[in-house]
Amino acid sequence: MDQEILKVENVTKKFPGVVALDRVSFSVRRGEVHALVGENGAGKSTLMKILAGALQPDEGLIYLKGKEVAIQNTQQARDLGISIIYQEFNLLPDLSVVQNIFLGREKFGRYPFLNYQRMAQEARDLLTQLGAEVSPYALVRELGVAQQQQVEIAKALSVNADVVIMDEPTASLGEHEVGKLFQIISSLKERGVTVIYISHRLEEIFKIADSVTVLKDGKCMGTYSVQELDEMKLVKLMVGRSFSETFPPRGKERGEVILEVKELSCPPLLKEINLKVHRGEIVGLFGLVGAGRTELAKTLFGVYPHYRGNIVINGKVLHLTSCRKAILHGISYVPEDRKEEGLCLDLSVRENSALPIIDKFKKTLFVDDQAMDSMIQRLVEALRIKTPSLRQRVKFLSGGNQQKVVLAKWLATEPRLIIFDEPTRGIDVGAKAEIYQIMRELASRGNGILMISSELPEVIGLSDRIYVMHQGKIVREFPSTEQLTEEEIMVYATGLSKV
Amino acid sequence: MKSTSIARAEWQNLVGKYGIAIVLVVLFVTAGIISPVFYRSANIFNVLQQASALGIVSIGQTLVILVGGIDLSIGSIMATSCVFAAALMRGQNHLVLPVAAFCLGIGVLAGLINGLIVTRRNAPPFIVTLGTALIFQGIRFVYTKGAPFGSIPSIVRFLGKGGIGFLPASVIIFLLLSGCFALVLRKTAYGRKIYAIGVNRRVSHLSGINVANVVLSTYVLSGLFAAFGGLVLAGYLGFGDNWAGKGYELDAIAAVVVGGTSLAGGKGGIGGTVVGVLIMTIVFNMVLLAGLPYQFQQIVKGLIIAVSVAFYSYLGKED
Numbered sequence: 176m177d178q179e180i181l182k183v184e185n186v187t188k189k190f191p192g193v194v195a196l197d198r199v200s201f202s203v204r205r206g207e208v209h210a211l212v213g214e215n216g217a218g219k220s221t222l223m224k225i226l227a228g229a230l231q232p233d234e235g236l237i238y239l240k241g242k243e244v245a246i247q248n249t250q251q252a253r254d255l256g257i258s259i260i261y262q263e264f265n266l267l268p269d270l271s272v273v274q275n276i277f278l279g280r281e282k283f284g285r286y287p288f289l290n291y292q293r294m295a296q297e298a299r300d301l302l303t304q305l306g307a308e309v310s311p312y313a314l315v316r317e318l319g320v321a322q323q324q325q326v327e328i329a330k331a332l333s334v335n336a337d338v339v340i341m342d343e344p345t346a347s348l349g350e351h352e353v354g355k356l357f358q359i360i361s362s363l364k365e366r367g368v369t370v371i372y373i374s375h376r377l378e379e380i381f382k383i384a385d386s387v388t389v390l391k392d393g394k395c396m397g398t399y400s401v402q403e404l405d406e407m408k409l410v411k412l413m414v415g416r417s418f419s420e421t422f423p424p425r426g427k428e429r430g431e432v433i434l435e436v437k438e439l440s441c442p443p444l445l446k447e448i449n450l451k452v453h454r455g456e457i458v459g460l461f462g463l464v465g466a467g468r469t470e471l472a473k474t475l476f477g478v479y480p481h482y483r484g485n486i487v488i489n490g491k492v493l494h495l496t497s498c499r500k501a502i503l504h505g506i507s508y509v510p511e512d513r514k515e516e517g518l519c520l521d522l523s524v525r526e527n528s529a530l531p532i533i534d535k536f537k538k539t540l541f542v543d544d545q546a547m548d549s550m551i552q553r554l555v556e557a558l559r560i561k562t563p564s565l566r567q568r569v570k571f572l573s574g575g576n577q578q579k580v581v582l583a584k585w586l587a588t589e590p591r592l593i594i595f596d597e598p599t600r601g602i603d604v605g606a607k608a609e610i611y612q613i614m615r616e617l618a619s620r621g622n623g624i625l626m627i628s629s630e631l632p633e634v635i636g637l638s639d640r641i642y643v644m645h646q647g648k649i650v651r652e653f654p655s656t657e658q659l660t661e662e663e664i665m666v667y668a669t670g671l672s673k674v
Numbered sequence: 675m676k677s678t679s680i681a682r683a684e685w686q687n688l689v690g691k692y693g694i695a696i697v698l699v700v701l702f703v704t705a706g707i708i709s710p711v712f713y714r715s716a717n718i719f720n721v722l723q724q725a726s727a728l729g730i731v732s733i734g735q736t737l738v739i740l741v742g743g744i745d746l747s748i749g750s751i752m753a754t755s756c757v758f759a760a761a762l763m764r765g766q767n768h769l770v771l772p773v774a775a776f777c778l779g780i781g782v783l784a785g786l787i788n789g790l791i792v793t794r795r796n797a798p799p800f801i802v803t804l805g806t807a808l809i810f811q812g813i814r815f816v817y818t819k820g821a822p823f824g825s826i827p828s829i830v831r832f833l834g835k836g837g838i839g840f841l842p843a844s845v846i847i848f849l850l851l852s853g854c855f856a857l858v859l860r861k862t863a864y865g866r867k868i869y870a871i872g873v874n875r876r877v878s879h880l881s882g883i884n885v886a887n888v889v890l891s892t893y894v895l896s897g898l899f900a901a902f903g904g905l906v907l908a909g910y911l912g913f914g915d916n917w918a919g920k921g922y923e924l925d926a927i928a929a930v931v932v933g934g935t936s937l938a939g940g941k942g943g944i945g946g947t948v949v950g951v952l953i954m955t956i957v958f959n960m961v962l963l964a965g966l967p968y969q970f971q972q973i974v975k976g977l978i979i980a981v982s983v984a985f986y987s988y989l990g991k992e993d
C-alpha cells in the first residue's frame with residue numbers, strides 16, 4: 176500500500192511570459208487520493224497535463240511505478256494507465272455522449288462493426304453511477320455544463336486506469352452529483368486505483384483526500400497528510416497569508432423593486448415563475464442540476480423570447496426579445512459556460528472584457544484604446560487576474576483566471592441588474608472572498624443581484640433572500656437567510672416537501 | 675533540454691506575422707531573375723493594374739471571411755456591373771456619375787440579398803452565394819439578350835487603364851481602400867465586432883453585439899466592392915463583357931487565404947490580403963513572362979494555395 180506509484184522530479188514548464196512550473200517535485204502513493212491545491216494559475220492543470228501527455232515539460236523527470244517514463248502524447252499516457260478529467264472539457268459537441276466517451280477506443284463486435292449497444296450499455300452504467308440523467312445518445316451540444324462534466328468524468332473512468340487525474344471535477348456539479356462522485360472515488364480507492372484530485376472547495380479535500388500537495392506560483396510548497404492540516408493552515412500555505420472565508424455583512428436596506436417577474440412560463444421547463452429583486456439586495460437562486468435556474472436566467476436576459484408572462488424592469492413591462500435589448504435596459508448575465516457562452520477564447524483579455532461595451536469607447540471614429548486599457552487594468556487588478564498582459568489571449572489563461580475575465584467583462588458593463596450563474600466556478604478561496612466583496616459593493620450601490628449557485632454555503636452566506644427552484648418552478652422563498660440551514664433548503668430543492 | 679519551446683513559439687509568431695511579406699519580396703526578386711522584363715516599368719504597371727481589380731474585391735471578401743462567411747457571387751456581380759456600365763453609359767462622359775452610382779447600387783442590392791438570406795434564414799453562405807451568382811448572371815443575360823452592347827467613356831477608361839508614371843489609377847484606389855479598411859478593422863468598434871463574431875458568434879451575440887447586422891453589412895460591402903471592381907474592369911476592357919469577372923471569386927478567396935486570413939473566421943486582416951493579392955498577380959505574370967501557356971497559371975495557383983494552407987496550419991499547431 177505504501178509504495179510510490181508516481182514520482183515527479185524537478186519538473187519545469189515555461190510559457191511566454193510565465194513560469195508555470197518551477198522545479199516541482201512530488202510523489203503519490205499507490206491507492207491514495209492525493210489532492211493538489213493552489214491558487215488560480217498556480218500550475219496545477221499544467222502539471223496534470225504533463226502527466227497526461229498533453230504537454231511536454233521543459234525539464235524534469237517522471238517516474239511511474241519506479242521506472243522513468245517520457246510521456247510524449249495522450250495515447251501513451253493512456254497506455255501507461257493514466258487517465259484524466261480535463262478542467263476545460265475535451266468533448267466534441269456534435270457527437271453523442273457514447274461516441275465521446277469511447278472516442279478513439281471504440282468497441283467492436285464480432286464483425287468489423289462498432290458495437291454501439293455494448294458501448295451505450297457501459298456508458299449508461301457509468302452515468303447512472305454518477306447520478307447523471309443523460310441519455311447515451313444525446314448530443315453533447317445539448318447538455319448543460321453539469322451534465323457535460325459528468326460525461327467527461329465517465330469518459331475518464333471508462334478507461335480503467337491505474338491513476339485517474341481529476342482536474343476540478345466538481346466545479347460545476349451540485350451537492351448530489353458530488354456525493355455520487357465521492358462514492359465512485361471511494362470504490363476506486365478500494366480497488367487500488369490512485370486518484371489525483373484538484374479542487375478549490377477545501378471541504379472536499381478534507382472529506383476524501385489522504386494527502387495534499389500545495390502549489391504556489393509554480394513552486395511546490397510541500398506534501399502533507401490531511402491529518403496534520405486544517406482549513407486555516409491549508410489556506411495559509413496556498414495564499415501565503417492566513418485568512419478565513421467570511422462573507423461580507425448582509426445588505427442593510429433595500430430599495431424599490433428593480434426586477435419583477437410575474438407568472439413567467441417558458442416551455443419546455445419553466446412554469447409560473449414569480450420573483451422580485453430589489454435594489455441593494457443579493458437574491459440567491461438555488462436548485463438542483465436541471466431545476467431550470469439557468470433557463471430562467473437566460474429568459475430574463477432575452478435569450479428565449481418565446482416566454483409567456485411579464486418581466487417588469489424598473490416598473491416597466493418589457494418584452495425581452497434579445498440579449499441586446501436586455502443589456503440596453505441594464506441587465507447583465509454572467510453565464511456558467513465560459514467556453515461556449517462567456518469568452519471568445521481566441522481574443523485577448525482586453526478584447527473580451529470590452530466586448531459588451533465596445534461602443535462606449537468611441538473617440539470620434541476610433542476606439543479609445545487607452546481609456547479601455549486603463550479601465551480594464553483596474554478590473555484585472557481588482558479581480559487579481561493573473562495574466563502576463565492585457566493582450567494575452569484568454570485561452571492561455573488558467574481556468575480560474577478565465578472565469579475572472581468573464582466576471583470582469585460583465586462588471587465592466589456597470590449593470591443595474593446583474594444575474595450571476597455560478598460566478599465562483601473554479602475560483603480559488605482568496606479570489607472568492609474578493610468577488611463576494613465586489614458583489615456586495617455592487618448591491619450596496621443600489622444595483623440588484625440575482626445569483627445562481629450550486630454551493631449552499633455560498634448561497635446562504637451571501638444572499639439576503641433565497642428562492643428555491645424544483646423542476647421548473649419556484650417552490651419556496653426564504654425571506655431571510657440569517658438562521659437558515661442547508662437542510663431546510665435541500666428539502667425544497669429535492670422536492671421532498673411539496674408546497 | 676526543451677527550453678526551446680518558447681523560442682519556437684516566438685519564432686512561429688514572427689514567421690506568422692512577416693513570413694508572407696518575405697515570400698512577396700522573394701517572389702519579387704526571383705521574378706526579375708527569371709525574366710528581366712519583369713522590372714520594366716510597363717510590366718510593373720501591368721502587374722499593379724491587374725492586382726487592383728482583384729484587390730478591390732478581395733477587401734470585401736476578407737470582411738466576409740472574417741465573420742466566418744464566404745461570397746461566391748462577386749465574379750457575377752462584377753460582370754453585371756460591367757455590362758450595365760457599358761450599356762447605360764454608352765460612351766458618354768456626362769452619364770458616368772449616375773450610371774456608376776446605379777451600378778454600385780446594384781452591388782449593394784446584391785450584397786443585401788446575400789446577407790439577408792444568410793442572416794435571416796441562417797442559410798450556409800456557400801450555397802446562398804453560389805445560387806445568387808446564377809441569379810445575377812441570369813439578370814444580365816436577360817438584359818443583354820446574350821450580346822452586351824454600348825461602350826465605356828473615357829473617364830472610366832482612365833480609371834481602368836490610365837495612371838501616373840508606373841502607378842495605375844486603379845491601384846491608387848485599391849491601396850487607399852485597403853488602408854481605410856485596415857484601419858476600420860484595427861481601430862473601430864465595428865472592426866472589433868467583426869473579429870469577435872468570427873471567433874465566436876454565440877458569445878458575441880450574448881455580449882449584445884448585433885451579429886446579424888454586422889454579418890449583413892459585410893456582404894453589402896462585398897457586393898459594393900464587387901460592383902466597383904466591375905467598373906474598373908469595364909474601364910480596362912472598354913466594353914461590356916458578360917464574363918468580365920469570371921473566376922474572381924475564387925482568386926479573391928485564394929488571395930485572402932494566402933494572406934493569412936483563416937476561412938474559419940476571426941483571424942487575419944487586410945494587410946495580409948494586399949500581400950496575397952500581389953503574390954497571386956506576380957505569379958500569374960511570371961508564368962506569362964516565362965513563356966508558359968496560360969493553363970500553367972492554374973497549376974501554380976493551386977500550388978500556392980496548397981502550400982500556404984499547409985504553412986498556416988503548421989503555424990497554428992501550437993495553439
Ligand SMILES: Nc1ncnc2c1ncn2[C@@H]1O[C@H](COP(=O)(O)OP(=O)(O)OP(=O)(O)O)[C@@H](O)[C@H]1O
Nearest residue numbers: 190195215216217218219220221571572573574575
Ligand atoms: N498554453 C499556455 N500558454 C501560455 N501560458 C499558459 C498556458 N497554459 C497555462 N499558462 C499559464 O501558466 C500558469 C499556470 O496555469 P494552470 O492552468 O496550470 O493553473 P491552475 O493552477 O490550473 O489554475 P486554476 O485553478 O485557475 O485552474 C498560468 O499563469 C497560465 O496563465
Ligand SMILES: [Mg+2]
Nearest residue numbers: 220262573574
Ligand atoms: Mg486549472
